[in-house]
Amino acid sequence: MKCKRCSGSAVVELRRHNAAFCKVCFPEVFTEQVRKAIRRFDMFDPSDRILVAVSGGKDSLALWDVLLTTGYDATGLYLGLGIGGYSDRSHDAAVAFAEARGAELRVVDLAERYGYDIPTAGRKGSRSTCAVCGLTKRYVFNRAAAEGGFDVIATGHNLDDEAATLLGNTLRWKTDYIARQSPALPARDGMVRKVKPLHRLSELETAAYAFLRGIDYVVEECPLVAGNTQLRYKNAMNTIEATSPGTKAQFLFGYLDRGIPLFAGDDDVALVPCGSCGQPTIGRFCAFCRARAQILGEHLGSADRAGTDDREVARSLSDEVLPAEIYGGAET
């Protein structure tokens, strides 16, 4: 097999593109796809301060690598979830990458800062482990970005993540979730802008990029992921992709081209500051503060649970269908 660009010896075959690339050209092709995503959704420019959500897995490190290589101002943020040796090894991979690249890595330890770890949250809270983990990560990253004065949060969600999430939300016709599934969510009322520069690239492609760029990432999956709903949707998409290469891309890109306008307006809720932490929410207290209080056995005061609050409860309880893993990738 020959490289489509230089006719050298190909190392990566992309069935949906009916093309193959060599070890030199593939990282370039990959980078062009990231550039295309950034440009099309006007994600950020070189003057923006970007906070990259770094898990230590292939997707988030590949993302950080591309952003640094292409000259963006990208700081990493690693969140210690307290999932035993898995978290230790993930932390080490993030630190090693930052040191090798001379990049800034910030670290938040969940237990130290917020008083609980994910295994405890899964046992004590009313949410599934993946749901409370996703909720926690979305909260901590947004808060860290807001407090750190960052312009945008970049996550490593790839094409497989996004197609699986869209499938899950479509199978349930969660029209408000579908409306929010954009590769670039604008900032609003205390929510920092969020972007997914890898959404055009498959899991296989990010793995190949990370490998070819010599990135030492954590390959193991989170040990708590068993039974995750998102994984089932990924499996279903893979079943279809196997006989119809390109279906995932067609599904996600078709949504971005023709689906988004249909669902616009279904996410039209007002955000107000949480009565406890001040972060944006649609109820009196945000889902994170309520989950945390439940896990720690504390009380938030006489929370008014009527009205919009119920809506947020329902929303946060369904977090598993949203990308449970804010970094994106196979760890989900």
Add this chain to the structure above:
Amino acid sequence: MKCKRCSGSAVVELRRHNAAFCKVCFPEVFTEQVRKAIRRFDMFDPSDRILVAVSGGKDSLALWDVLLTTGYDATGLYLGLGIGGYSDRSHDAAVAFAEARGAELRVVDLAERYGYDIPTAGRKGSRSTCAVCGLTKRYVFNRAAAEGGFDVIATGHNLDDEAATLLGNTLRWKTDYIARQSPALPARDGMVRKVKPLHRLSELETAAYAFLRGIDYVVEECPLVAGNTQLRYKNAMNTIEATSPGTKAQFLFGYLDRGIPLFAGDDDVALVPCGSCGQPTIGRFCAFCRARAQILGEHLGSADRAGTDDREVARSLSDEVLPAEIYGGAET
């Protein structure tokens, strides 16, 4: 396992309902679901003349059986596709059912009436076999219903068919197809009203109903169905359903409740009479007449293929994603 209704010995277990029923109660439950579908979508009433598209398989015969049993004026129409022994056995099953019930069965032989059979069409035309078969059936049934003065065409599409079709159309964001996927399409400009009274019932349920009612149906699949796109979507849905029972129903019913309004208006095309046969179309000549001319090596005259005609070509070429089998069911 006990029957949920009478505590007798259950013979059918419905995982998505977390319930089981005995051989007496299940056909009643099945019939109630059909009644619910007819009522909710105002499909027809006892004064309407119904033409049932009968393939000889479980779904179409189960449908005909329920309609006759509940007192509707239901005539069967069998279309001989010329697919060797499979068509012969299907014809025999339809005739035997009609005779046993004292019901009227009309028969159209495709080769005799229109000059070609499906195996020939698959070899000679530019469409796949399933696409031209679906196109042919939609045409012949609509024409027979219109010429016979019927008020409505009823097909045996079940929940599995409808969920798979919706999945296929959603994965491609075929918004105009999605807009038309209603269990009841109103009559317009020469198109007879079309209804799917079994859309609330799974393939397993129609098979169980047919078995318990002693219907002798053709079990074998169409020998030309290999590689059918619809089957792949069915497999994908079954993969998800296996771990999340109820997903198919949630997907289809969620669309009917919340999705339909979003896509309405995407099927807003004017119909005009075909320049050759007079049946409704959006181009100068209908897709059926064009396909038939191609198969028979004839010319339709100086067809103007510009403008809306192109649109119809694209539409008919994608027929495989629509229910290729107008009767519904596993034969697809």
